[in-house]
Amino acid sequence: MIGNDIIDRRAIRERSQEHWDRFREKTMTKAEQELLATYREDQLDIWLAWAIKESVYKLEYQLCPERYFAPRSIEVLALNRAKGKLDAYEIDLEWNKDYIHALTWLSLKSQPQKWIFQKGKTKLDTRILTQLETTFPQRNFNLIQEVFPRINVDHEVLWPLSKSHHGRWEAFVYHTA
């Protein structure tokens, strides 16, 4: 089970300070606001927290496919840890001036593979298959989308997959088990 989320920082609309203050209150707990207080410039704190929460949500949807919208029910504990329906998820968080990317996986599992790139003419699914076939040339892959995406390997096993896109950026992550 994995999840990921990418945010194109240039695709974030300019809004009033009041809007961002309300956004912060609606999506972050007090503890999260304190934890991320040093990242308030350009609302980076909001988007770091949001990327983590979205990636956790996507993982939780794989655990239990039901829709819910409760951003504060998932809590960022540190830049590499969060909790939600489970007490602890591992987080890999990467950001620069262009994008923010969060990857979530279950504790005790190894870190998943991640790929981030700018959108082009090639569809995301085609990119995923090309990357898999290049990395594992002896194996056969098919992507399936039944409630949530997975990779069918050699018609035998399923690898967890999570896809994300926003603005100019796309990302996918997968686990080889």
Place this chain on the structure above:
Amino acid sequence: MERKEIVEKLKTIIEPYVQDQEAFENVSEDTDLLNDLKVNSANLVDIIIDAEMAFDIEIDDESAEKMLTVKDAVGIIEELTDDRK
């Protein structure tokens, strides 16, 4: 405020965040904000905040969790604006 008036005002709030314009042209009260209009979840927070400002109301977490369709959103706004009377 009349329900029809709320629907029209809400449509103007939602429109900037819609990623499926064709679905928006055929919007009805049963339209799902995320699945049909392809509004992303961060923009759903924006819509809630914009609605709070436009209707001068406060939408709490419990109500926000229920705002999945246009009908849900209109019902919540109607209830909150009625409470002021």
